[in-house]
Amino acid sequence: MTQTATSTHNKIKPAAAAMSIVNKAKILRDNAGAVYIQHQVDDGGTRFSPLYDGQFEDWLHLTYLNNTGDFLPMSLVKSIFHVIAARSTTAPCVGDVFLRHGFVNGKQYLDLANEASEIIELDEHGWRMAAGFPVAFRRTPTQRAMATPARDGDATRLFDFLNVDSAEDRMLILATACVMLCPQLERPVLSLIGAAGSAKTSAARFLRTIIDPTDPIYNDYRPDRRELSLVFHLNALPVLDNLSPIPPFVSDMLCKAVTGGGFQARAHYTNASVVAYSYRRGMILTSIQIPTAAPDFLSRAVVIEMNRLTEADQCRGLGLTDRFEDALPGILGGILDVVVEAKKILPQLKPVALPRLMDFGHFGAAVAEIVGFGAAQFLEAVRENGRRYRKRGSGSAAPSGHEPLLTAILKLVGGGGGFDGITSELLDAIQPYAPTSLGNGQRWPDSAEKLGVAIGKIRADLADNGFEIIKKASRWGTRIVIHAQEPTVACIVEEPASPFAGEGAGPVNSVPEADCGPNCQDDHDSWITEIPVQVVPETVEASLLVGDQSLPNEPDQEDAAPATETPCQSQSCLQCSNCMRVHGDEFFCGIEMAGDIREDVEAAIACPSFLSSSQSAFIEDWDEGAYISAF
Template sequence: MDSVERLAHAINVYRDSCGTLWVDAPVNRALKLESAECRDYVTEKLLKELGCKPTKQVIDVLISKLRNTARAGPTVEVPIRVAAIRAGSGFDLASGDKIILDLADLQGRVVEVSLQGAQLTTYRRVSFSRPPGLLPLPEPHLGDNVNVRQALAPILPFPGDDARTVVAAVWALTSLVPIIPQPILMIVGEQGSGKSLLAKVLRELIDPNGSPLRRPPDSERDLFIAGASSYVLAFDNLTGIQKHLSDALCAISTGGGYSTRKLYTNDEEVVFTIRRPVIITSIDPVTVRPDFLDRTLLLELSALPDKRPILELEETHERCKARILGALLLSLQDALVARCFRRAEKLGDPHRLVDMHELALMAAESEHFGWTPEVVDAAIRSNRDQVRQLAVDASPIISLVTELAREGFEGTATQLLTKLEALAPKIQARRGDMPRSPEELGRALAREEPILRSRGVIVEKERGLAPARQRLIKLSLDSAAPVAAARRPVSLNPAHFAKRR
């Protein structure tokens, strides 16, 4: 048993903040202690140590010792694909912080983004989880003669000066910083517009996988399990999304947790805490809930005028990957260095994902990005306005409340509902799109308030004077905000009053 003791001390084990136990393995890899793969690894180590095949009892004894050591040991987070090494809170390259991108190749190489630059290395301070399906990234081209705009041009279905190219680049850049909220990239377009191909291409830039595009899971549990098994989540051809999955994707985008009962147990809990970049493709927007749209970058595609053979496209994509990845990493390094030595200017009315907005503007100062900060800022803001308009077009009350705010309103929810019903087109009333009770109207106002605020509408709730002390709602326009556009002519097309998914 001396050999078992020696191995128990030689093998590095630890646990993560969710309680999962891990074992370090070659090369730069972490294995779940309870996995079959880890058992095979331990068996191989015993075979080399003992000189003969170990018995099941010996294997079980070693795993038990490793389990006890891991439970009593330090807490270490185990990343997938991208890691942030930090000395403390925040992130500062000048303090020795780093971004590490796992190429997941046979040599165990990574790209280290630090104050010294973006360098290919075999960094040994972090071990990565490499679940089944995870594929290696190409060695990035880290030369001086690359920029994201030029490198992306051959693989995107729109020109380099199109704002959508900037949006795609911002999504990819942000995905390389796992400690900030991640955008949900929603790619919409008619059949034959190349949505699935674009989603696959963008995912493979950061996190290639044997199954790059998947059908959406049916439950929150399955969604978080998918997030624990890959870095980029890409779901293809959605026709809609249920509220609980919309909320779960919001949590995964900004960083959230989920707990569930461990299978085959009554009182053991499994906890997932993840933050992931997300890609969704659909013909129509999958939801118009404001909290989801606030985290969304939108790419709208049209039918491709010229169809190209898929093998030719794949060859082009493969040829461009290394240059795109290299340009993104160099842009990221320049942005993080700039962040070290000067404070970012305070943005007026920034995107909900303000870290993404600031990172993109700093990257735009790099010669490796390809756009000016003014162009990037305009593209992000224009995209946000485009996304918000989806909610306005689908909501039965936003335009009506904006019109009332223009005139000024103060009254109870019942009085407000009466006013809105008087303004609403008859077709809306017949379809039942309007809130049907004061309580339902109150919930709708709370849900739409971020969009209303962006249109300059102020919603105030207060108590009236004694003795009634009624709850009053006051609507007005913010004089400092841009005046919301006048109400558009009412359409009689029922499709324009689509119910909220």
């Protein structure tokens, strides 16, 4: 009896000692329901550890040994974890928990992960060392301390250490480096490709050392879902080096990691406990060729092709790592300065068109504007980068089996002539390029109606190949216009002008400012075409005559009052040399046609003031002209 009591007493003592350690820690949970333990560490600092990632368990074993001089029985660990999980249901929520880069209440945070546990706070007013712990960060065993950023640094010194020559590629890399610090944004895959000896691995190492230094720098890649999810979970900026072609499921996982993904599995095979990883990551890949031609991957990637270094270039690289370490604080400080200034002008930056990763396009355009490259030029560089490598990687990758149709249209308009006609005419025009046989799941339209539907499905793919398609109603059927896209992307930066813009750069505005006189109250930020305005006589009740044709039930031209160029007196439309606006419930200003009638009318319809009107308009074809009807 005494032996049994003594045995029971001995079993209780280790459990009590272990729970006394746990009770001194703080149990927390994040917005996703993951459980964390906040506890003191030997250096006097505070550690924020996920329950199931091993760090807390290691700390528990070590603390138990220091307190009792004995080892914590493994039989107790499982029970302790169950108790903590049960308590976590009523634990306080800390919101989002970040790895290295955080964002709370409009401010960026950067965990330097150094011995002093310093955190940088950044907003449009500048960057500074944060007081206390304004945001919850978790740390991993492989993290290394970041360099302490220097004031008045220079971000462009980064390119003293990268084998990248073109201004466009340098701007894409700098914008990517800045965006990688912003976890609230969708960040791209930076894919560095090139032959052996092109220094792509070195470039990846330098970029990661700036943004998320770890040991090892490069992550081990295995084509396994759980292992790859663990890489994303444990690394703020994963780097996968020297990739061979990757299978489709890996490409899908990379895409999900960019836009936000996760992984869930049983924690132990003996029970129903679940371990879950959630993440949203930018990343860096290096490979000799693009690792996959999947369109979803390429639409999320910024591909930088690097040239092979000569032996003389390699000799000049001696001591490059030491020089980089010396320049590192200034480079990081310069990047933080650029991010601060980019955040200042971001609200005034209004791109007309953005890439699939809109966050990257918008913020990257602000970065480009700050350093003097230009926001519109940056967006065009992103667009051209995606187009170039989608062509190289996959040719025509249209959805829903419409690859043959996309290929045929590209062959038809590839010579630069474009197409302008109704749907049945387009169907006849592409017949010479029809495939002799269709692959599994591929389609070919056999009627104008099916072609009209299919055209809408490949519109984005035509844009990726540099062509714009416009569909409009006409008297003879749906009119299809296919033409090459303009080489520039309009982008407007409102005042104030960029303080860091280059000489003569100023705020980017690809659209010329309209000069309409003191009476014009319209905003011309996104107008592109200048159209002279002419007032329509009030005797015309239903439509504007253009060309030589007279419409039924219309007054003859010679009976109508002559058109004048006096300002329109309607309260809803002041005379403006750039716009055609509908007059409320009455009529609308006309345009004096010159040159190609159809182009002039289309330009007028493109005016956003016209499109935003409460009225509607459409173009109808005539033998020798066009007219606009309002109703």
